[in-house]
Amino acid sequence: MTVAEKRYAFLIDLDGTMYAGHSTIPHAAAFVARLRELSLPFLFVTNNSSRTPEAVAGHLTDMGIASTAAEVVTSSQCAARYMATSTRGRRVYAIGEDGLKSALQEAGLELVEERPDFVVQGIDRQFSYHKLEMAVRFISEGAEYVLTNPDRLLPSDGRLVPGAGSISGSIREALQAEPTVIGKPCRPIMDYALERLGTDSEVWVIGDNPATDIGAGRAAGLRTALVLTGIATPDNVEELLARSPSDWRPDLICENLAELLARLDV
Structure with a gap:
């Protein structure tokens, strides 16, 4: 089934998935560009509480991943909403x-x-x-x-x-x-992100950390893809998964975002 026949939406982690510090993860810019080309809904969902959405979007844009603050969901935003x-x-x-x-x-x-x-x-x-x-x-x-x-x-x-x-x-x-x-792997941030995403497409959670990204996606009943570009690597992935609850196994394990696009046929 091609993307023309099946609609996807994505909740995308940042640290270890889009970038690591001041270095862009390989294929990250092309991945986001492809989602835009196909008008597939997505949001960046980050546990990192240190930056404003504007600062996150600026950081991404500076690294060649054009973004806006409206496309960013942070754990700080969700924590503030919870308390407010x-x-x-x-x-x-x-x-x-x-x-x-x-x-x-x-x-x-x-x-x-x-x-x-x-x-x-x-x-x-x-x-x-x-x-x-x-x-x-x-x-x-x-x-x-x-x-x-x-x-x-x-x-x-x-x-x-x-x-x-x-x-x-x-x-x-x-x-x-x-x-x-509030943040991944717990439900509050995922519920908030899904509310913001506002789509009836099949939602995939993409991240590099089985203990947070994949756990959050599974807890929310969403499809999950683990990329081996951050916390998880080809060398340690099986060890990390062995330490995670058995029901947190990702639907897909991909070496990088280019492989994920290919496996989803987008």
């Missing part, structure tokens, strides 16, 4: 970077240093003992702990660096409590 629609209140203590703080303010939430209703945490490259101490105090006093995403590691310029999940480990260990997780 809660009945708990609108006061938030944020551990994170510009992308998270901007999303919170755009959602009408108040950034505070005392008596928050929520403690929200994403990646924060200025994380400190003081921030850990404040988070533990506020959550112990009754604030809800919201985690933008559980990624322990992120691919960056040929190496792996700690992600938001690594920071979260210190907070969880101190409190012996689990956060409300």
Whole structure:
């Protein structure tokens, strides 16, 4: 069945799928260009909470993947929406970077240093003992702990660096409590992305991480494709899949995005 006979839509990961740090993943630009050529709906869905959608789109465009902010869904946006629609209140203590703080303010939430209703945490490259101490105090006093995403590691310029999940480990260990997780592999970000996508086409989730991208797609009942260009590589893919729940096996495993296009006949 060709693309003319069957319509597809795509929720596409960024880190390790479109780029790694400041390097474009091979075939990424051609993949997106082909989707545009065929008018196939897609959104970029990223667990990375550090950048605004505008900054993400700019980063992609600078690397030759023309994009707009409207095509980007971030875990920060979804976390902000979750808290803004809660009945708990609108006061938030944020551990994170510009992308998270901007999303919170755009959602009408108040950034505070005392008596928050929520403690929200994403990646924060200025994380400190003081921030850990404040988070533990506020959550112990009754604030809800919201985690933008559980990624322990992120691919960056040929190496792996700690992600938001690594920071979260210190907070969880101190409190012996689990956060409300927004990003992949959990449902909130996928439900938000599907709402934004607004299509009745067959939706494929594409990513490089079995523990987040593929898990999220399977949890949402979508088709999934694992590309071996980031966290997963040809050398470690079977080991990673063996550590994942058995029902998180991707529908397709492709060496790269060019192979994925060929296997979907698009």
